[in-house]
Amino acid sequence: MHWPIDLIVLTFVIFCAIAAISVKDLLGTAILFGAYSFMMCLLWAVMGAVDVAFTEASVGAGVSTVFFVAAVFRTSRRTKD
Amino acid sequence: MTDLLPLIVAKYNYWLYVILMMIGLYAMIAKNNLIKKLVGMNIFQTAIILFYVSIGYKKDATIPIIQSAHGGGHGAHEAAIHAADYINPLPHVLMLTAIVVSVATFGVAMALAVRVYQRYQTLEEDELRMRLSEK
Amino acid sequence: MRVLAFIIVCLTGALLLYGTGEFPDWGDPQSPASVHLSNVYIEKALEQTQVPNLVTAVLADYRGFDTMFETAVVFCAGLACFLLLRDFREKKERYYRHTPTGVILHVKDSKKIIKVGKEFAHMDKNWVPSDLIIKSVCRILIPFIQIYALYVVAHGDFSPGGGFQGGVIFGSSLILLAISYDLKTLVRRIKEKVLGIWAAVGVLIYVGIAAICMPMGGNFLDYSVLAPLVWDPHHVRALGMLGVEIGVGIAVTAVMAIIYINIVSEGRHEEGL
């Protein structure tokens, strides 16, 4: 029943992951990483893991991204790769 | 073609988890920037979570919260509960813990990255190595 | 390095793919993982623990011991961030803002101290006036986020969520406060000391509830022996879980705030984002 959504979102997730590690700007990485977490959350929800989805939503989309941005704020956006 | 689709659906999650994990691992090993590595680390951990959650999924089953007729409070268990109706909760439990662990690690790692930057003014590994060998 | 990494990654991937060969299909209800243990949980949990959310039941009761250490991990992370980054040293250069006029004073002499009060406020190089729109909207939102977070903590038994999620959301409400106003506001409202103590107290609630079971005659974490202490002995396990979730929520809230504050200000507790 849910497999089409699962399939599509999973593919998006892979895109996001690749993009997140290949962007040449750490803030961009942070933002894409947030997107990656959104997708993941969706994926968990699709698979019926509501608690995991909730946690991923709160952690991945929320605090993780904020920590990331905070760290980038205190360090540097520069990255060579 | 008709045989292929069920096969893909049956294993798609497992294959993609491997790919995701490879992406994460590659980033952790090959990337030059420490924060990039951290992102790789997180992707790696998420891949594992994906794996576990995929284990737990059951076709035609609902989320692992027992459905009571009127949703009413404690102890309302009228009908017998069939295991096949609910998704396996155990992997979810494990992954909750794993997510928490990963966010804790992530926080500490970020703090470390800030410290490293304070000290060396860079996060690139090759530059760090250069700084270290200077002394 | 890249080639080596690529080889390692490919080897690992090949190994994992090799392992997937004998996996049961995705979503197969008859896979070993779905029949051996989980059936017992699904069928017995409501009866034994009176908690409809199976995940919570397993998380806080059957495998409550894991969760206890998970909370300890969170506590540990907060403590680690504090230890690593907190910087108690006096700053040499200080900036002050004259609030009525908005004039910024830059004091280089460390001995000269301007009294901070209504007229003058501390600031630092990163200071920018906080955005009015964000500020006023967040002002309205934050209490709602908080009540929602508390709701999530309290309803861990019935709906998804629980201590950890609620704690994180509460923590992000504090972070939002720090972002929309400034970090000083947060630190002034909730003292660092309070956060530190609460982080420990939260875990302590968990461990305490678990440990009290031992002198009561049960095993560690065995909530059922607490029945004489609560008003509703039939639901003692659910109540035990609720208590535990509250502990988790407190600890996680405090820790998230600690981590954010320390990372964003490099441990100086000045201006953040």
Next chain:
Amino acid sequence: MDNYPALIVVAPLLAALFAGIAAWIEERLSYPIAVIGLAISTFSAIMTLMTVIASGTIHYRMAGWAPPMGIEYRIDLLNAMVLLLVSGIAFLNLIASYKSVEQETSDRAGSFYTIYLLFVTGLLGVTATGDLFNLYVLIEITSLTSYAMVALGDKDRGPLASLNYVFIGVIGASFYLLGVGYLYLITGSLNMMDVAGILPALKGSSTVLVAFILCMIGVWIKMALFPMHVWLPNAYSYSPVAFARMVAPLMTKVMVYVMIRLMVTVFGFEYIFETLNIADAVVWLATLAILAGGVMALAQKNLKKMLTYIIVCEIGYMVGGAWMGNQLGMTGAILHILNDAIMTFALFLAVGNMVYKLKKVDLTDLKGLFGKMPWTMTGFVLAAFSIIGVPPTCGFFSKWYLILGALEKGAYHFAAALIISSLICAVLFFKVFEICFFEPMSEGHGHGESHSQVAIEEAPISMLIITGFVSLSLIVVGLYSGTIVNTIILPFLK
């Protein structure tokens, strides 16, 4: 009281929390709280060990649920021994650390003790638990605390070393978690005994094989077996002394314990040595680890670093012994867990005393130390002899069993590596001794009688007493190793 098994782990955790609270309210209270917590833990460990020896394996059900559903503490002889080892060493080290913590991290001592106790909790939990996933969580506690501690030690290089440690540590833990996932997928259970009961039916499954390999790689990374050892030297040598003294002897040993536990209890010898044919390769790896560790140790100029490479070398001993696939080798490996923990502890205690007085311990800083710190050096010498494998000290006896095991299996290369590493260690330590013994101190050196009149600047008495106690226990444990083998290890292996 039947709750000793839980108390071993919970006492330090509770103490950690109270110490954490005390750190904010009245920092001086943290230390006594920590001491009390660890004392209770040690006492419980002793009681548990005695119970286990007297009446066999203890099954402790957390939350009162029967094993496959709930988490179980399954304490057999091996567990009990390692538990006592961990809590004992942590306790002794805590007593010895008061002064050095005061010196190194005076402004946040309370938090230091909290992290310290959490670390101990993690190690104890890893040892006591009978659940595969619980093990992972506890491994993460130990790792997280060590990350913090490593960064706290050396202000300059600590954070970077720690960050690298984070990366590798996470990879290790994640591999382990993946392995557990594969196991869970194929068996549907997480309890060690339960899994062990199901596995024999799945002998030929590729999933089990991959699960096994993943678990092993994870544990190896965590224990720093040779090619995955890169994080260890920096991490351990940059951490604060009070912590290094505990992490160095315990962390890797506990991981070796985990490996043995997985091999003996979960997968079973039959599977590993009869179905799979990788034992020879692993023994070769261990041989390489021993040699590489020794050679790299030779190249070091800093005492702490040198010792960390020796740890790498010692890990090779234990892995090799465990993978011999015979009783003698396994006996040697288990005995070496005990012995190596004690001797590394003794070494690091002595080094801690030196650091307390000298601040840094490059080899050139050690000149004339025999005159300056005779007691510390005595402890150091004894520990060094133990590492080399000089008979009355315990290091010899485990080496004895290891070589016997190697001979029985016909792994002559491993036996040779053991002997060579002994020689390398001898060279290493005598290099140190020579510097301490022959080279005059940098200030006011003279000849003849002036040597005996060197002002003795010893470390504080609390540190010395512990150093002396541990050093003596090296010999005592060595002499009683027959008893240990007969009462603990052999019954366990049967």
Next chain:
Amino acid sequence: MNILVILFLVIGVFFFLGGAIGIMRMPDFYSRLHPAGKLDTLGILAMVMGLAIYNLHHFSYEALLLSLKMFLIVFFVFLSSPTATHSIVDAGMRAGLRHWTKKKGKG
């Protein structure tokens, strides 16, 4: 009833589609924000409305509260979405991003 639900949902999807196309087609960052910030907001409103109505299919007390809860999302989005949009625009301004103008675009 179902027709109403379908109508709302289709309208919502239509708004979202507009947002998506807008994000793709608009020439610069500032103008992209217009569809992203607003069409999506309205899309959410429409779709939640549809879903809430569908939820009231089997009317009960709980279902009503649930629909209210859904509207909480809308309330929230209406507060937060413009703020977020404004915040992003402000960020762009402060970052010194120049906005696209017609002349420039043509020239």
Next chain:
Amino acid sequence: METIVSVKPLLAVLVTLFVIPILVSSSSKPNVRESWIFIAGTIKLLLVLSMLPVILEGKQIVLTLFEIAPGAAIAFRVDGLGMLFAIVAASLYLVTSVYSIGYMRGLDEHGQTRFVSFFALAISATIGAAFSANLMTLYLFYEVLSLATYPLVTHHQDANSRLSGRRYLTFILGTSIGLVLPAMIYCYSVTGTLEFSTAGIFAAGELSKPAATVLLLMFVFGFAKAGIMPFHTWLPAAMVAPTPVSALLHAVAVVKVGVFSIVRIITGIFGVELLSEFNLGVMVMTIASVTILVSSCIALSQDELKRRLAFSTISQLSYIVFGVALLTPQGLLGGVIHIAMHAFGKITLFFCAGAIFVATGKKYISQMSGLGKKMPFTFAAFFIGALGVIGLPPSGGFYSKWNLILGTLEAQQTIFMLVLLLSSFLNAFYFLPIIYKGFFGKSEEEGDGPVKIQEANLCLLIPLMFTAFISIVLFFYPTVFVKLINIGLGLL
């Protein structure tokens, strides 16, 4: 064989160990310290002697302390051989401690407390080795001895002693870990025991000839303290140590432990029959002979007295190995009793060298012309000691050499008899000139020395005269030792 369980062997080992803390705590009061040493030495000797009657009755004293593994315990067993060795070591320790008081104070050495402490430790280990019941225990004390002597060898803490110490350890520790340990473990893994027994521990057919050869070679070379030729260089190097060390340890305790171990290996591990069967005695004898001859020749060319003595020691040690390797009763007797005879002879010589050094500061033979006239007692003792080493009557050395030659005849190894004779000749050749020079040579620095050369102080003089005396006594009354050996080897 009747056995008695007693703690006496343990006490005999520990008594000098227990005194160490007292020594350390009384480091500021030299007189107290030295009296403690003396008391401990006396007790030790008395303890050893108190066991003598029991042993002479043909009984054994056993004591098992720690069961490490089946067949490899930390255990003591006092038999004839051990007793012989223990008596020699304990009595000479007492003598040496008197001597070292004189020597160390005479030279005003630094770190005297450290010195005496490690000395006590070393002698404990020596006695322990003598009383070992099995190879494990023997190895244990062997290693302890190696390490305890290191600070003694490098006592001066200068560059020279550093180099020597390095060489000392390299050879002693390297061989024991690299050769003895694997060999021992191999033995254990084959037989499951390490207990010494006169029949050997190997059951029939357990050991092939090549294996036995390799194993024996590993042991013989591995116990490098015995100074078999390629691994002998540590001994001359160790002569940088203060003379009491050289005297007691490098003439008696350390080197004899090495030899004693080889004796134990040949008689207790392999067993005489096995080795005879494989005809391995000849191989060992050949090695020993080479050592004897080559080191004697090197000794000839040494000018430093102590080095000459060292090389002499190397050759004399090989006599013992040689004798044991003959695998005949006479040869065994001769070899083992040479432990005692050479001990008394050589220690006398070292004492004399030390006394000369203390009194005159001279180390080289070429400087010693005419000293005999000023130090007549010393040189007389030197003469007696030299006789003992050469093997001429009326010294004990004659007795052992005589038995050795008989042994070679018994084994019908005429060539080796020639080796013995030749080496005795060489011995005479490198000792007698010293004596000749001392008594009849012309003093070089007659009159211009500011200090008048005279005999060393009594603390030095008495011990050396005493040992010289004993050396002569042993010529006339070797019966106790002979009996002990016969009991020990089961020859009776």
Next chain:
Amino acid sequence: MAVSNKGTATNNGKSRATFINSFFSFLITFILMFLSWIVLSGKFDPLLLWLGGISSFFVAYYFYDLLFPSMEENYIKIFFKFIIYTPWLILEIIKANFHLLRIVFHPRMNELIDPHIITFKTNLKSDIAIATLANSITLTPGTITVTADSDGVFKVHAIDRESAQALPGTMLKKVAHVFGEDI
């Protein structure tokens, strides 16, 4: 809020007024919180209600000054006015959204749009009013508030001339009416 009775007795009326003010804002916050708790929870279990009460108290106690910093304004009136304002706003939003949709789907989009920034000043005083206006502007398509400072100066990014011309216009009047301020 943590002002005790003792403190107020000795002080003059001003502090008493502050106390009452804060108490009222506490009370309103509490009620609001409790209401949202009920909406969220949807269960009327006594335990949960108690927990809701405690939670609301907790939030209200610590953060009463966030929602209602002072009692100067007549909140209830504003609230009702705001309710009236909302449908108009939504209508406006929908209207304007179609306008935006037209732009988006127009094949020659670039000709339709003409982004530019306009600045205007209002006399709005209170932060809330400014924020409301700003958000309303943002929500009505074609325009996004870039900055709005406390002096009432607005900087708005408009996507085309047509949207820009509508500003500030009716919306300002409505908002001012809601918050009872002059235009």
Next chain:
Amino acid sequence: MNIFFLSIALGMCFLMLFSLYRAIFGPTVLDRLVGVNAIGSKTVILLLLIGFLYERVDMFVDIALAYAFLNFVAVIAASRYFHKRKGLYEESFMD
């Protein structure tokens, strides 16, 4: 009706692709931010739809709500970065 929800959900997924494109290829960081913000709003709806697919929407509303909150926090945090650190590409003036 479920089929309809599923197709709507798939349509949303398809629309997400556009936002994803902006998030991945957006020329500037802020474009990515816009993309992510748009993804966020779609996800909220998707979550609700999944809830209907599971017929347990009461459980999914919580997630959607939390999601909306936290997306907001993240976006605010990311855009606040530019309030403090000026400059789109290069490093700011700090230290």
